[in-house]
Amino acid sequence: DTGVSQDPRHKITKRGQNVTFRCDPISEHNRLYWYRQTLGQGPEFLTYFQNEAQLEKSRLLSDRFSAERPKGSFSTLEIQRTEQGDSAMYLCASSLATGPEGETQYFGPGTRLLVL
């Protein structure tokens, strides 16, 4: 059973550069989530997709951030003109939402971003 995978696992970039992260969810899962986690804090929601539709974006997601999930499979999160404050762990999770019952999100290993 393949879990959620993320690529790259680590990224070091210089301020002002663009970066893109990829997330591959569990294959039958229809929802995909992005979270950001800074040191000593719990993950904070950024955005999520149901199939290919982006249904919610957090206010944390500035105009420099964009996420896509073409064809409802893998997703990419791009950060343009990175700032030092973007340094964090970016976590992806997926779930199978089939109705009013609660869903369980399964997380990937994360991408750790350091902006110099």
Added chain:
Amino acid sequence: AQKVTQAQTEISVVEKEDVTLDCVYETRDTTYYLFWYKQPPSGELVFLIRRNSFDEQNEISGRYSWNFQKSTSSFNFTITASQVVDSAVYFCALPPGSSNTGKLIFGQGTTLQVKP
């Protein structure tokens, strides 16, 4: 608004001791779900349990047990006979509302260190 409080920032125990991690939540919903995740040093969030608010029975899974007290809005997690491999950050989480079990609201996390 939903809120999760994990008042214990760090706990240190010696192997084989029992340890309880506290989680207090706030919600206006009558139906909700609560989660616990484990984050080992590798960074990946590992799902431990999902509990429906209708089910107030305690849950036991091996050395892990959970005590759900609706009257005090608490969902505490106990590890019996702790082991070094239990060392991790543990997060309690709550979805934002019963009608949309999308994003998770996480507590600050409790860092558990189990010493040999």
